[in-house]
Amino acid sequence: MHSADVAILGAGMVGVSAALHLQARGRDVALIDRHAAAGLETSFGNAGLIERASIFPYLFPRDPKKLALYAFNLLPEAQYHPGALFDVAPWLWRYYKESAPDRVARNSAALRPLIERCLTEHEAFINAAGAGDLLRKTGWIKLYRTQQTMDIGAAEAEKLRAYGLKIDTLDAAELARREPHLKGAAGGVHYLDPASVDDPSRLAQVYADLFVARGGRFLTGYAHGIQEATDGRWSVATHDGALITRDIVVALGPWSDLVYHAFGYDFPMAVKRGYHMHYAPLHDASLARPVLDADNGYVLAPMSRGIRLTSGAEFARRDSPPTPVQIERTEPIARKLFPLGERLDAKPWMGCRPCLPDMLPILGKAPRHDGLWFDFGHQHHGLTLGPVCGRLLAEMMTGETPFTDPAPYRADRF
Ligand SMILES: Cc1cc2nc3c(=O)[nH]c(=O)nc-3n(C[C@H](O)[C@H](O)[C@H](O)COP(=O)(O)OP(=O)(O)OC[C@H]3O[C@@H](n4cnc5c(N)ncnc54)[C@H](O)[C@@H]3O)c2cc1C
Numbered sequence: 001m002h003s004a005d006v007a008i009l010g011a012g013m014v015g016v017s018a019a020l021h022l023q024a025r026g027r028d029v030a031l032i033d034r035h036a037a038a039g040l041e042t043s044f045g046n047a048g049l050i051e052r053a054s055i056f057p058y059l060f061p062r063d064p065k066k067l068a069l070y071a072f073n074l075l076p077e078a079q080y081h082p083g084a085l086f087d088v089a090p091w092l093w094r095y096y097k098e099s100a101p102d103r104v105a106r107n108s109a110a111l112r113p114l115i116e117r118c119l120t121e122h123e124a125f126i127n128a129a130g131a132g133d134l135l136r137k138t139g140w141i142k143l144y145r146t147q148q149t150m151d152i153g154a155a156e157a158e159k160l161r162a163y164g165l166k167i168d169t170l171d172a173a174e175l176a177r178r179e180p181h182l183k184g185a186a187g188g189v190h191y192l193d194p195a196s197v198d199d200p201s202r203l204a205q206v207y208a209d210l211f212v213a214r215g216g217r218f219l220t221g222y223a224h225g226i227q228e229a230t231d232g233r234w235s236v237a238t239h240d241g242a243l244i245t246r247d248i249v250v251a252l253g254p255w256s257d258l259v260y261h262a263f264g265y266d267f268p269m270a271v272k273r274g275y276h277m278h279y280a281p282l283h284d285a286s287l288a289r290p291v292l293d294a295d296n297g298y299v300l301a302p303m304s305r306g307i308r309l310t311s312g313a314e315f316a317r318r319d320s321p322p323t324p325v326q327i328e329r330t331e332p333i334a335r336k337l338f339p340l341g342e343r344l345d346a347k348p349w350m351g352c353r354p355c356l357p358d359m360l361p362i363l364g365k366a367p368r369h370d371g372l373w374f375d376f377g378h379q380h381h382g383l384t385l386g387p388v389c390g391r392l393l394a395e396m397m398t399g400e401t402p403f404t405d406p407a408p409y410r411a412d413r414f
Contacts, residue, residue, distance in 0.1 A: 039204025057359030077297020
């Protein structure tokens with residue numbers, strides 16, 4: 001039998017980051033995952049953006065014309081499984097309500113302290129790991145296909161300047177200068193503050209290696225083997241035997257319900273599934289940064305493995321078989337934008353963004369169990385927010401003064 005101060009369940013970007021922050025505060029931490037390495041699930045396949053410019057959360061659209069098109073699955077950026085509508089509709093209704101202007105103002109104010117520190121927290125880990133080569137500080141570009149959508153996008157970007165962001169509005173010529181291999185865009189908005197990585201999974205592994213090099217333990221095991229021990233401690237089954245701990249952190253991303261349901265909690269968490277496919281660029285074409293084709297709802301991101309096309313959201317049951325129609329629909333559009341060559345993956349990768357309707361994570365103590373802590377639901381921004389949320393959680397767990405008021409993320413807000 002082993003013991004530790006804290007067991008962190010889940011070694012995605014969120015769990016690994018919490019592990020490093022708790023370890024830095026003197027806790028003996030064990031990180032537990034069903035895989036033998038970190039960052040192999042949702043944190044594997046994202047677009048690699050550390051989205052410092054994401055001042056407003058992703059919202060449910062309120063334009064009736066767009067809603068009608070979504071209802072018939074006619075737009076590539078969002079799809080749903082009609083057979084899952086009964087399960088998904090109540091959540092979508094809550095998401096719709098949380099996207100009303102007054103709620104958006106509240107939720108974006110709650111998100112801002114996390115977004116403002118997201119890159120600083122990553123840089124601290126990256127510098128400590130000596131992995132500066134992983135970070136690309138070239139921002140990202142949201143590009144538009146028509147002058148009409150460009151004008152709307154530019155006006156939206158103007159509003160973000162009030163938050164101190166560095167933003168360049170690009171006409172077609174300036175866009176071509178910054179990204180010479182793109183064709184067919186009317187212009188774009190270059191967000192300069194965000195950074196990106198060319199292998200998000202490797203970043204999680206570098207952080208996990210740093211954690212182990214500093215004396216942390218990485219164990220394999222299945223999270224359903226948790227029991228409350230009689231002395232107020234927890235017993236976690238691992239492949240190396242039982243681990244006894246004082247605190248447990250649930251950082252299982254889209255699978256966090258496995259644990260919170262077992263302890264009688266029910267949160268309105270749904271998943272927005274997403275896909276990726278890699279392509280070999282033709283004729284040595286390259287991208288200097290991720291680009292979002294805003295009119296068609298997909299991202300092209302330069303990755304170590306090739307150009308990664310990531311899809312928008314698919315509303316479906318988490319565990320139903322993959323239906324990568326969004327990759328099939330956007331690939332021909334993307335090929336006209338950038339010279340994509342052959343596919344490099346045998347089949348599209350699928351991941352599940354874990355989402356609460358207000359697009360804020362659940363972060364903090366479980367309301368009815370001492371020693372049980374939550375850190376999940378980071379929606380479109382788990383790579384971005386992992387380290388900063390790890391800091392806040394560690395501050396709460398060790399009794400430090402939190403750098404921001406954690407109340408907006410508490411588990412009993414629903
Ligand atoms: C297509 C797509 C693009 C995205 N782009 C971006 C982006 O550019 N920037 C950004 O910030 N975010 C992005 N995201 C979101 C981001 O990837 C997620 O929010 C983030 O990866 C969630 O991290 P996590 O650690 O909570 O979950 P995960 O990475 O899924 O980690 C959960 C861990 O729990 C483990 N686990 C699960 N069940 C068990 C069990 N029973 N026992 C033991 N272990 C278990 C898993 O093996 C896994 O390692 C994107 C997501 C998708 C799908």
